Amino acid sequence: MIVRVGWDSPLTAVTGKATTKVVKETGFATVGELLEHYPRHYVERGRLSDLGELTEGDYLSLVGQIVHCEQHSYQDRRTKRTAYRLEVRVKAEDGVLALTYFDRTKGSSDWHAKEYAVGRVGLFSGRLKWFNNHWELTNPDSRMYVEDGDVLDRMPALIPIYKAVGKLNTWQIEETVGFALDLLDEVPETLPDAVRAGEDLIGRAQALRWIHHPDDFSQLGAARKRLRYDEAFVTQTVLARRRSALRAIPASPRPGREDGILAAFDARLPFTLTAGQARVGEEIAAELAAAHPMHRLLQGEVGSGKTLVALRAMLQVVDAGGQAALLAPTEVLAQQHLRSIEGMLGDLGRGGLLGGAEHATRIALLTGSMGTAARRQAMLDAASGDAGIVIGTHALLEEKVQFFDLGLVVVDEQHRFGVEQRAALTSKAGNPPHVLVMTATPIPRTVAMTVFGDLDTSTLSELPAGRGDVQTTVVPVRAQPSWLERAWQRIREEVAGGHQAYVVCARIGDEPPAEEGPELHAVEELAPELAQGALQGLRVEMLHGRMTPDDKDRVMQAFAAGDVDVLVSTTVIEVGVDVPNATVMVILDAERFGVSQLHQLRGRIGRGGHHGLCLLVTGAAPDSPSLERLVAVASTRDGFELSRIDLEQRREGNVLGVEQSGRRSELRLLSVLNDEDVIVAAREAASAYLEQDPDLGATPGLRGAVLAIEESERADFLDKG
Structure with a gap:
């Protein structure tokens, strides 16, 4: 008698007790999970x-x-x-x-x-x-x-x-898959009949047999086409349900005022908003005034003016009697945001203080390392409502931090925060607050559509007037060791011309040495070495994350004031730091940084209308992937093109938040970079189908797949990201 098994049957049903331990190591619990482990080639x-x-x-x-x-x-x-x-x-x-x-x-x-x-x-x-x-x-x-x-x-x-899993090699997986296919009673169909017919797709059961045991490439192609669409449709159904649920949640409308602080701020602006800033500002203003919460992703090139757009949104909320919180990933960036916003607002940011304007608000800063008195005052300003804008780091997430009426949460560099951290801040509002997520790492359209499908996306693609061009050059010290000396000479030349420079290192200096590979340059070692050697006579300071907040702030203010010629730093200056007079950056051991990170770092120079020079110093071997990556960064300043290169290297697994959720990627065949037509078609089809069958009752297989995602840890990323 042949015992049949189901899609959700325990994997041991097709492996036997002898391999139970091995099955546990694979991470597959059911027959269905095994059958979705497709051959890699x-x-x-x-x-x-x-x-x-x-x-x-x-x-x-x-x-x-x-x-x-x-x-x-x-x-x-x-x-x-x-x-x-x-x-x-x-x-x-x-x-x-x-x-x-x-x-x-x-x-x-x-x-x-x-x-x-x-x-x-x-x-x-x-x-x-x-x-x-x-x-x-x-x-x-x-x-x-x-x-x-x-x-x-x-x-x-x-x-x-097959890719080996646990102690199972490709042959063992192939045999177990074959056994499972022979015993499987029924494969749940995840696509509605009309959708499958409209896309000319084979059935899921047939697709699974052909993906594992194709007779020829035509069968393999048909199977991949079907299963690739499956992944897109199920994911887009999850996101469409999320969008529908968000539209049903009530929120406190935060309409603007003609005579409020935003109007006073706009009247003082010494420049005209770019067309993109004006357009995005209108979108955000309309959503803030609506009765359901805004969930918007604001992305743009380094220096495109995202902070200004976010500040105008915060001022609209303040005009409506609410508060705005700006969450930054580092103390350096939080301090920079404070100085930048204080500088833009002037007396409009000194509400209740001597010299404050009539419609002024107050700005509070809250970080983990602040003194007791300053911390207590910032918390009091937030809880009482005296501070309309509260800027902070992870310290904002602490349970004892409360707000009087939190109406808008702005999350800067969203990829630096985990799901639960972002949710902890939004939970501090009485009604669900509006959410604006900012990133300076541009995301291709289909990636944003897939990863942030429950967010409306706004893009700032143009740079404000006055941005200088930045030339980027790879310095291959393995082949040309003398070129490093020329890099130090270029810094001296820029300083002689009245400008300043960054030198970026991958290490602080007190970390244990790497077990393999050459030792990386370190801030604490290189700064004194340069001050006494190649850059002798210049004013050299160091900056890194383990310095005290007061020391970090002192160094940054001195650099911004022009009292420091060369800042030797780690990547704490990656985002937010704005020193217009800095025109040259030397990034040592550049092969150790990611594409997006290099693009972010490079964005710190050329900000004052002066042309900039970025030197990527590397010991990577000729023709190595690392060197090719650096050449790609040097060849373009198009952040969208660089983001594609970065995502191709990181794969979709990381893009979908696997590191935050702790689960493997749900995407096996679908590429969010290469399958734009599939994603667009699936998004439209999923939205249309949900209007007919909101509970997915007519397609149990689809309902099961969607609920499995929504109930998993990955759903936390999709729901709260």
């Missing part, structure tokens, strides 16, 4: 990859026939005993590849020698290594096929290769 029968195009570290899988097998003895360096290795050569249609198996005992080596006898055909997978002037796989996984008859004709045309 496929090997064509009898094909060997072109060895001329391979690079060390590539994961290679090939089918071939063994043409050489020889055993050798050697002395094991660790045990000082005689050990054995098996040297094998495998021939396929277009080349020969070496395999080496290392064994501790002669017995196991003898077994391998028999297993890999000349003439046998097998499938071999492993990491490629260049050794003794030839490519080889060391201790690769292997699966040998029968010895008699026409072996290749009876092998599958496309052999699936």
Whole structure:
């Protein structure tokens, strides 16, 4: 009697008790989760990859026939005993590849020698290594096929290769998947019939069989098309439900006033808003005046004026009798926001104080390291409502911090905060507050649509007048060590011309040395070295996150005032720091920074109408991916193009908040960068379907998939992000 299993049956139903422990290590709890672990690639029968195009570290899988097998003895360096290795050569249609198996005992080596006898055909997978002037796989996984008859004709045309999970290798996964497909009673259909027909997609059950065991590339293509759309449709259904739920939540309207502080502020502006700032400002103003909470993502290039747009929104809320909180990721940035907003408001920011304007409000700063008296006063100003604008770090999230009437939450650099941290701040409002999320890392349209699908997105693409051009140059010190000295000379030249410079390091100086790779430059070591050497005679100061808040503020104010020529810093100056007179930046060990981070850092110069120079100093090897990444940064200042490069490297898993949620990515086949047409179609179809079936009762499979996401930790990111 054959026992059938269901989609939600425990995985042990198809693996048996003997592998229960291994199953736990995979992280898969059900049969359905196993079947959604798709092959990462496929090997064509009898094909060997072109060895001329391979690079060390590539994961290679090939089918071939063994043409050489020889055993050798050697002395094991660790045990000082005689050990054995098996040297094998495998021939396929277009080349020969070496395999080496290392064994501790002669017995196991003898077994391998028999297993890999000349003439046998097998499938071999492993990491490629260049050794003794030839490519080889060391201790690769292997699966040998029968010895008699026409072996290749009876092998599958496309052999699936799976990423190993736990202690299961690709062959074990393939066998378990095949067993599950044979026993599976029914696959829940996640797409409504009309949607599936409209997109000309095969059924989900057929797609799963073809993704795991395709007979040819046409079957594989049809399966991928269907399952890719599945991922887009389910995700967009979750986000559409979220948008619908947000529209149903009541909020306190915060309309503007013609005679309020915002009008007074606008009348004093010494410049005209850019077209983008005016357009986005109107969008935000209308949403703040509505009876349901605004949830908007404001993105733009470094220096595009996001802070000004956010300040105008905060002033509108203050005009309506409410308060606004600005959450910043670091104390340096919080202090910078305070100085910037105080400078823009002038006497409009000194409400209740001597010299304050008639419609003025008060600004409070709250950080974790403030003194007791200052901290108590800031908390009192927030709780009493005396402070219309409260700027702070994680200290704002503490339970004892209360607001009189919190109407708007502005989150700067949202990716630096976890889900629960952002939610903790919005929970301090009596009614759900309006939320404005800012990021200076531009996000491609389809990424924003997928990741922030429950937020309306506004983009500032133009820079205000007066921004200087910034030339970026890669300084490859491995090939050209003398170029570093030229970098220090360029700093001296800029300072001689009346300007200032940043030098950015990846370390502070008191961290333990890295276990591998060259030691990185450190702020505490480099600052005195430069002051006494290459930059002797210049005023050099250091800045890093472990300095006391007073010391950090003192250094930043001195640098902003022009009393410091060169600031040697960590990435604490990455966002928010505005020193218009800084025209040159040297980033050491630049290969250790991400694309978006380099773009952010570079945005600190060229802010005062002066042309800037950014030097990316690196010891990365020629033709390495690290060096290619730096060349890409140097080639463009288009933040949207750079964000695509960054996301291609980080993959969608991180984009969807996996690091915050602790779960693996829900996207397996869908690429938010490459499948724009699929995402757009799925978004429109999901929204239309929800109008007909809000509870998803007509498609139980879709309802189950959506609820599984909404109930998971990942839903916290989607709901509160």
